[in-house]
Amino acid sequence: xxxxxxxxxxxxxxxxxxxxxxxxxxxxxxxxxxxxxxxxxxxxxxxxxxxxxxxxxxxxxxxxxxxxxxxxxxxxxxxxxxxxxxxxxxxxxxxxxxxxxxxxxxxxxxxxxxxxxxxxxxxxxxxxxxxxxxxxxxxxxxxxxxxxxxxxxxxxxxxxxxxxxxxxxxxxxxxxxxxxxxxxxxxxxxxxxxxxxxxxxxxxxxxxxxxxxxxxxxxxxxxxxxxxxxxxxxxxxxxxxxxxxxxxxxxxxxxxxxxxxxxxxxxxxxxxxxxxxxxxxxxxxxxxxxxxxxxxxxxxxxxxxxxxxxxxxxxxxxxxxxxxxxxxxxxxxxxxxxxxxxxxxxxxxxxxxxxxxxxxxxxxxxxxxxxxxxxxxxxxxxxxxxxxxxxxxxxxxxxxxxxxxxxxxxxxxxxxxxxxxxxxxxxxxxxxxxxxxxxxxxxxxxxxxxxxxxxxxxxxxxxxxxxxxxxxxxxxxxxxxxxxxxxxxxxxxxxxxx
Amino acid sequence: xxxxxxxxxxxxxxxxxxxxxxxxxxxxxxxxxxxxxxxxxxxxxxxxxxxxxxxxxxxxxxxxxxxxxxxxxxxxxxxxxxxxxxxxxxxxxxxxxxxxxxxxxxxxxxxxxxxxxxxxxxxxxxxxxxxxxxxxxxxxxxxxxxxxxxxxxxxxxxxxxxxxxxxxxxxxxxxxxxxxxxxxxxxxxxxxxxxxxxxxxxxxxxxxxxxxxxxxxxxxxxxxxxxxxxxxxxxxxxxxxxxxxxxxxxxxxxxxxxxxxxxxxxxxxxxxxxxxxxxxxxxxxxxxxxxxxxxxxxxxxxxxxxxxxxxxxxxxxxxxxxxxxxxxxxxxxxxxxx
Numbered sequence: 049x050x051x052x053x054x055x056x057x058x059x060x061x062x063x064x065x066x067x068x069x070x071x072x073x074x075x076x077x078x079x080x081x082x083x084x085x086x087x088x089x090x091x092x093x094x095x096x097x098x099x100x101x102x103x104x105x106x107x108x109x110x111x112x113x114x115x116x117x118x119x120x121x122x123x124x125x126x127x128x129x130x131x132x133x134x135x136x137x138x139x140x141x142x143x144x145x146x147x148x149x150x151x152x153x154x155x156x157x158x159x160x161x162x163x164x165x166x167x168x169x170x171x172x173x174x175x176x177x178x179x180x181x182x183x184x185x186x187x188x189x190x191x192x193x194x195x196x197x198x199x200x201x202x203x204x205x206x207x208x209x210x211x212x213x214x215x216x217x218x219x220x221x222x223x224x225x226x227x228x229x230x231x232x233x234x235x236x237x238x239x240x241x242x243x244x245x246x247x248x249x250x251x252x253x254x255x256x257x258x259x260x261x262x263x264x265x266x267x268x269x270x271x272x273x274x275x276x277x278x279x280x281x282x283x284x285x286x287x288x289x290x291x292x293x294x295x296x297x298x299x300x301x302x303x304x305x306x307x308x309x310x311x312x313x314x315x316x317x318x319x320x321x322x323x324x325x326x327x328x329x330x331x332x333x334x335x336x337x338x339x340x341x342x343x344x345x346x347x348x349x350x351x352x353x354x355x356x357x358x359x360x361x362x363x364x365x366x367x368x369x370x371x372x373x374x375x376x377x378x379x380x381x382x383x384x385x386x387x388x389x390x391x392x393x394x395x396x397x398x399x400x401x402x403x404x405x406x407x408x409x410x411x412x413x414x415x416x417x418x419x420x421x422x423x424x425x426x427x428x429x430x431x432x433x434x435x436x437x438x439x440x441x442x443x444x445x446x447x448x449x450x451x452x453x454x455x456x457x458x459x460x461x462x463x464x465x466x467x468x469x470x471x472x473x474x475x476x477x478x479x480x481x482x483x484x485x486x487x488x489x490x491x492x493x494x495x496x497x498x499x500x501x502x503x504x505x506x507x508x509x510x511x512x513x514x515x516x517x518x519x520x521x522x523x524x525x526x527x528x529x530x531x532x533x534x535x536x537x538x539x540x541x542x543x544x545x546x
Numbered sequence: 547x548x549x550x551x552x553x554x555x556x557x558x559x560x561x562x563x564x565x566x567x568x569x570x571x572x573x574x575x576x577x578x579x580x581x582x583x584x585x586x587x588x589x590x591x592x593x594x595x596x597x598x599x600x601x602x603x604x605x606x607x608x609x610x611x612x613x614x615x616x617x618x619x620x621x622x623x624x625x626x627x628x629x630x631x632x633x634x635x636x637x638x639x640x641x642x643x644x645x646x647x648x649x650x651x652x653x654x655x656x657x658x659x660x661x662x663x664x665x666x667x668x669x670x671x672x673x674x675x676x677x678x679x680x681x682x683x684x685x686x687x688x689x690x691x692x693x694x695x696x697x698x699x700x701x702x703x704x705x706x707x708x709x710x711x712x713x714x715x716x717x718x719x720x721x722x723x724x725x726x727x728x729x730x731x732x733x734x735x736x737x738x739x740x741x742x743x744x745x746x747x748x749x750x751x752x753x754x755x756x757x758x759x760x761x762x763x764x765x766x767x768x769x770x771x772x773x774x775x776x777x778x779x780x781x782x783x784x785x786x787x788x789x790x791x792x793x794x795x796x797x798x799x800x801x802x803x804x805x806x807x808x809x810x811x812x813x814x815x816x817x818x819x820x821x822x823x824x825x826x827x828x829x830x831x832x833x834x835x836x837x838x839x840x841x842x843x844x845x846x847x848x849x850x851x852x853x854x855x856x857x858x859x860x861x862x863x864x865x866x867x868x869x870x871x872x873x874x875x876x877x878x879x880x881x882x883x884x
Contacts, residue, residue, distance in 0.1 A: 355760070355761070375760065375761070375763045376763050376764075376765045378763065379763030380763075385761065387761050392755070392757055392758070393757050393758055393761045394758060394761060395755070395758060396751050396754040396755045396758050396759075396821070397754070397755065398754050398755075398821050398822070399750070399751065399754050399821070403747070403750075403751065406747070407747065407748075407751050407762050407764070408762060408763075410744035410747055410748060411744060413744075414743070414744045417743055418742050418743060419742055419743055419744055419747070421742070461762065
């Protein structure tokens with residue numbers, strides 16, 4: 049109907065999405081041809097997830113049109129998008145862990161055909177055909193929970209193919225894969241493209257998938273800031289477009305001070321999560337811990353704060369033994385933990401900004417059983433001002449804040465307790481570019497004030513810009529220790545994934 | 547910018563809406579049957595009637611604040627009353643007067659509240675340590691408590707108390723019914739506990755997001771344990787009021803009170819998913835329910851129809867609350883962040 053791209057498989061025009069006053073997407077055009085691989089790049093909070101949610105029918109755009117195979121779609125739902133051949137593979141794959149490979153692959157296509165009963169033979173046959181199509185050998189009767197991550201991803205791809213996918217959207221496809229597994233994935237993507245299946249990679253680290261892609265689209269703060277053939281981009285130019293900055297922040301270098309040891313971790317063990325982890329950290333040091341998804345970095349972080357109980361080992365802070373597996377005792381020992389998932393773990397969403405900070409200081413402001421409200425609120429307000437939280441009203445619910453400001457609220461709660469050590473898990477996940485740099489400044493300041501700071505992250509520029517030292521985990525073990533300023537991003541990525 | 551406040555404004559809260567509803571119900575009932583509804587006898591009898599289930603509603607309220615519920619409140623109330631009644635009949639008896647009677651009443655009250663505390667502690671252990679869903683844990687424990695009361699009494703009423711026992715449920719102090727005074731004290735106490743103590747704020751925060759409470763290093767097990775102990779002790783006070791007013795104790799008194807107590811808490815604006823609730827709302831809900839109940843009485847609506855009305859009202863209120871909250875959020879959010 050007069051649109052320039054009648055051959056396009058996907059044609060999104062002028063997509064705008066506003067949430068409660070925040071513009072997540074601003075007039076974004078996004079076009080995918082059949083058999084084309086597109087990199088959709090952007091930092092956390094750039095709007096790339098929102099664009100995918102709009103395309104897959106999870107969210108309705110505020111403005112703009114979507115055509116799939118030339119047909120104008122209004123009121124798109126996930127079911128209708130899937131019926132039109134648009135399938136999303138989320139980072140966690142959304143598989144049923146207790147079902148077999150065959151059942152997982154055939155499940156959705158069986159549902160789509162409105163079958164009343166599950167036919168085991170037909171399901172196995174569907175699964176076998178799809179696995180053969182991409183040339184992968186996974187036992188059909190294995191339960192998915194027992195498969196390694198890379199195989200789970202392949203099962204998810206097969207499930208999409210069983211639904212006759214014309215476009216597969218892969219969210220952060222490489223975060224949990226080793227280099228060899230990434231190469232196999234790329235081989236399969238090439239195969240699919242030859243068959244006319246289009247692929248969209250959504251990621252904040254895309255260097256790995258550039259070689260199989262035709263086109264790159266970069267989003268920043270909800271706007272499309274770059275689009276072009278994949279040959280025109282490399283890791284450096286991608287980063288520049290994504291962040292809007294030319295160079296990454298300089299590393300703080302190796303830790304120079306002669307401060308005394310603050311934290312001592314000895315032979316910490318938790319079968320299935322991490323084994324024999326030992327390290328030390330000095331007062332004022334910013335220590336990075338990194339590794340692929342599933343390397344044990346998050347379990348270790350939780351164990352340091354008592355949320356995961358290790359089977360054996362010892363944690364000593366300032367010479368004092370910290371009881372294992374007891375978050376209340378860890379907090380009393382003045383350890384703080386800012387979790388990765390702000391929305392479910394970090395914040396009390398329905399509660400006010402002030403309460404979200406004050407909840408950490410209830411003990412200190414209780415006089416004969418009653419709270420000194422004035423002091424409690426005053427102190428929380430002070431910390432929010434010091435961390436420059438921008439809001440018209442501190443008694444508004446914390447959900448009214450942007451990601452960056454929410455993260456400051458989570459930080460303020462712990463800083464108000466005057467911690468000796470702060471563990472920050474993914475400190476800038478879901479935070480816009482500007483706030484991210486400011487949060488990195490805060491982290492460096494905390495170190496300068498003599499706190500011990502542990503940054504858990506797989507955002508390599510973040511680690512390089514904030515940490516004096518980086519520990520690399522792989523398969524639950526500490527495999528590498530790197531002094532700040534002695535390594536490039538590419539080298540570090542290689543050490544994580546090899 | 548309004549000054550920093552930790553409480554939301556009353557005018558924009560569900561309680562404000564509820565106050566209007568309460569007045570409307572009162573006016574409606576007064577208009578339908580002015581000479582009977584507004585008579586001093588009716589007003590006095592209402593003031594004697596509602597405290598027993600109102601206290602149970604307070605017990606449900608505090609558990610609902612954590613996103614839980616206590617379905618064992620009536621079971622705890624009856625078990626406590628049976629224990630108190632057994633002490634009063636076995637050691638004192640109807641003939642005892644004076645200091646001895648007061649002493650035995652004191653012992654019986656302490657024993658009843660002890661039973662309430664232990665029962666609540668048991669609920670708390672089931673919910674916190676064993677992580678059972680509160681709705682199932684307290685449904686089961688409520689049956690156990692009722693069963694124990696049946697076993698102690700053989701299912702029949704325990705009666706024959708000293709006259710002084712009637713004071714709890716039937717006397718007045720400066721023209722104010724004693725049960726009403728008890729309810730007012732407990733309501734005020736709960737309000738202060740929830741809004742002015744660290745424990746109260748922890749209860750609210752836990753209700754808002756149990757996982758975040760754990761990550762904020764709140765001792766969640768202890769908070770839950772205390773919540774259910776308080777609910778148990780409130781229930782035992784309600785049991786004592788019922789015992790005094792009935793001048794007897796029985797394992798299956800007040801069986802319709804459970805639904806009513808839950809209904810009042812929800813009608814009072816307590817969020818059944820936890821994290822929000824104000825005692826003033828619950829008090830208003832109690833009043834409007836009592837006005838409605840008396841009105842239905844005067845219109846000679848049968849008891850069975852009344853249960854139907856309570857159940858329907860509970861569902862209706864929850865549907866209205868859910869719809870309104872979503873609408874409220876959509877309307878208010880842009881103004882806040884813009």
